[in-house]
Amino acid sequence: MPGGRPRQYESVSDLEEVIEAYFGRAESEGRHPTITGLCLALSLTREGLLTYQGRDEFADTIKRAKQFVELEVEETLMSGKATAGAIFNLKNNFGWKDEHKQTVSGPDGQPVAVIERHIINP
Numbered sequence: 001m002p003g004g005r006p007r008q009y010e011s012v013s014d015l016e017e018v019i020e021a022y023f024g025r026a027e028s029e030g031r032h033p034t035i036t037g038l039c040l041a042l043s044l045t046r047e048g049l050l051t052y053q054g055r056d057e058f059a060d061t062i063k064r065a066k067q068f069v070e071l072e073v074e075e076t077l078m079s080g081k082a083t084a085g086a087i088f089n090l091k092n093n094f095g096w097k098d099e100h101k102q103t104v105s106g107p108d109g110q111p112v113a114v115i116e117r118h119i120i121n122p
Contacts, residue, residue: 008043009052012061018042019065032072035093038065070094 009015022041026033039049053062070090077086090096106112 008048009058012057015042015052015058015061019061023065023068032076033069034089035066035069038069066094 009018018041019038022038023033025041026037031037035046035049039046042049044052049062052058053066070093073086073089073094077083077090087096091098104112
């Protein structure tokens with residue numbers, strides 16, 4: 001007999017129904033959908049949402065829902081409103097990151113030599 005808490009959603013269609021209702025409600029109320037709002041609508045924690053995403057039969061449904069939220073955040077970012085909040089959200093919920101690449105070279109364009117020093121305590 002398997003242990004643990006029983007699943008809240010037994011089928012993909014049950015899960016999709018609640019997700020669609022959440023997105024429809026957010027739109028009709030003029031609110032942006034969020035990951036937290038999605039979790040609350042599904043009566044799941046963030047960890048619970050990730051657990052469902054880790055199950056093969058629910059993975060695509062959860063990924064699509066999260067992608068829809070990500071699209072909304074991107075559009076907020078592109079609108080120029082609340083950019084700091086949108087950037088924070090994209091980094092923390094969707095794995096976005098800032099990358100700054102630098103290439104360092106010597107005066108002749110050759111790589112810079114690295115000298116290693118080891119200090120040994122007596």
